[in-house]
Amino acid sequence: MSAGRESTHVSSLGKGDSLHQHVLASFPLCDLTEEDLTQNPQFCKLLATLTQHVDQTGLTVPLKTELDKAEQKLQSQRRQWLRSESLHKGLQEMIQDHCIRKHHATTPPDQNMFFETMEKSLLVSQCIRQLDLSSTTNQDQPSILGLTPHHVMELMPLEKNVQRMKQGLPRELEKHLKKKCLSLLSYYQPEWEGESEGLKSSKLFHLSAQLDKEKKRAESLKETCRENSVLLQRQTQLYLSELIKCIQLLQSLILDHRLRIQTDLDRKKLDYFEGKCELVLQKIKTEMVEIQLDTYTVDSISAHKKIREKLDSELKACQAEKQSVELKLASFEILGKDFEALAEEYCRLRQEIEMKNWALKEFTQYNDK
CATH class of the missing domain: 1.20.5 (Single alpha-helices involved in coiled-coils or other helix-helix interfaces)
Incomplete structure (x- = not known):
């Protein structure tokens, strides 16, 4: 039944490009392309089914709900901390501004008493927070320099000065915060700096909405x-x-x-x-x-050509004679070693005949003389 519901849900998302676009829009952090979804239709259907269980960041619906609740709680605690921290910073700024004014001009004694009382009260409160060990897990942790909150409380200003400071603090704090807001307004809209105090106060009420916008x-x-x-x-x-x-x-x-x-x-x-x-x-x-x-001259070249022609013809004749002799020699070699002995004997006899003919010729010439 669940498979049937999932298939019905997938089919209701659309087909083709509409389904692909829905999946890509539902998972923008995934490195996917439309071609990947086209090549893997079953994976595309799986992602389309997951869209009803997870959000764009990949968190499930119950986890997303718990995360939103935790985020709201964290934001609430953060606002409380920022409120107290802003108040503390504002008081410190007021003290610094008073110190600067005191060095540049003469201030009334009651104003000096007011800021001195406020400065001492802030220092004592800060020291008490540092010495307060109630929030630590180790209750046996030694105190700083052997001091206790009771010791620090002895340094508080006189009670009447503290009460007088508390009565005038809201008014002074309001003036300081208004001054800072007007500075912020002048920074945000420099063209309003020359306006009257009433117009600035009127526009200051709309500054929060404008900043939020x-x-x-x-x-x-x-x-x-x-x-x-x-x-x-x-x-x-x-x-x-x-x-x-x-x-x-x-x-x-x-x-x-x-x-x-x-x-x-x-x-x-x-x-x-x-x-x-x-x-x-x-x-x-x-x-x-x-x-x-x-x-060479023309006649020399002509004579050389004729000589070359004659030599070429004689060379061809000698080559032809050499070829015929080689053919005869090859035919004689076929007869074997017996013919080789006869050929040697024939050569010897020829040499003897030539020698005797030479000797006869010489002898005949000698007799004629």
């Missing part, structure tokens, strides 16, 4: 700023994800384009290098012709 406006702007910050962060994440997709698409397009034009680029480079090599070869030939023209 300004405070609410500042809190509203702060909340708007926080929402804008969350929205900006979410939009930044979306922008970065889209930017990454665009970069990946651009990289794929660049790669495809590069592969497509690589063949044409290589062919053009090959044609360029072939043309450059042909140009270098032509330049080398031109340099060789120039060197020949600078070194």
Whole structure:
């Protein structure tokens, strides 16, 4: 039954973008995007169900109630402390102002007595609070310098002076606080500083409401700023994800384009290098012709060409003869080692015949002489 109620609640929140927007608005502190919720629909439904049990900060409803009560109690105690602290600070400021006035001008004796009595009373009260051990857990804690509150009470001014001070204190405190409020009013609205005392007092009654209005406006702007910050962060994440997709698409397009034009680029480079090599070869030939023209005459070059042609023809003839001899030698080598012995014997006989022919020729020439 609970599952049916939760599904009914989730379906009542909306579908698609409306559900996603509701979840994102309910959990602004979570680092979630609409794409995350789209890719995880069950998780999105879980968050949508949790919205009826927790607030935007992640606290449950009972815990939030207890926290609000504790916050109210804390605020009440804080106001009480601030009230007493403000009163104490105000009295100290009054004493300081009196000391300053006393050094710059002559003050009436009764006024001096009033502030001296107030200063001594404040000091005695402060010392009594420091010496009061009733609020401590350790009752055996030794007193400071062996003093007790009773010892300090002996330093209080005379009772009649204290009573006279208490009677005049509200009036003096009111004057001091009014002076501070007027200073605050002049700081808040400098253009009102030249107004009359009555008009300032009238506007002073509305100062609290104006300050409260300004405070609410500042809190509203702060909340708007926080929402804008969350929205900006979410939009930044979306922008970065889209930017990454665009970069990946651009990289794929660049790669495809590069592969497509690589063949044409290589062919053009090959044609360029072939043309450059042909140009270098032509330049080398031109340099060789120039060197020949600078070194030899036209007749010498013609004679050298004829000699070269004759030598080339003789070289070709010798190469052809060498090739035929190598073929014959290869055919003779097929006959084996027996033919090698016969060939050596034939060479020996040829050498002997040549020697005898030479000797015969020499002998014949000698006889003719």
